[in-house]
Amino acid sequence: MSWCWEYNPDEAGVVAGAPLAFVAQIEKKADEIVRAAAALYLDGTTYRGPGERMKTADVDDGIFWYMIIPRDERVYILRVQAL
Template structure:
């Protein structure tokens, strides 16, 4: 398995009207994946707690993410796009 990201809880359906916002979110999600993969080289063998997720501001709004190391996944769990 290799690292990737995905939307959780159908988060992207709330922002379908804002494709530029979603493009920004997806670009930052790709960056989060690369960073998580570099920090957790052997994600499947990880022991202990997962790192704390966070919020990232992008043009047009912000999003909340969570990293699950043993699953080698970054999940986008909430999108806030006030104008979308």
């Protein structure tokens, strides 16, 4: 398995109606979060510690909520809010 990010439950449900420039900012920031998670959890599939809590990330035009799930090697973007 390899680290990546995805929208949860799906892209249409999370970013529907958001401006394309805002979505691009979210996806760029999500790429950065994935790189950091991959460095922290070198082999996430064997991680047995406590799960992480939901976090937020600010971008120029808003904010988004996400969770890092080491065992899945995924960053799930759960909700976005454009200003």
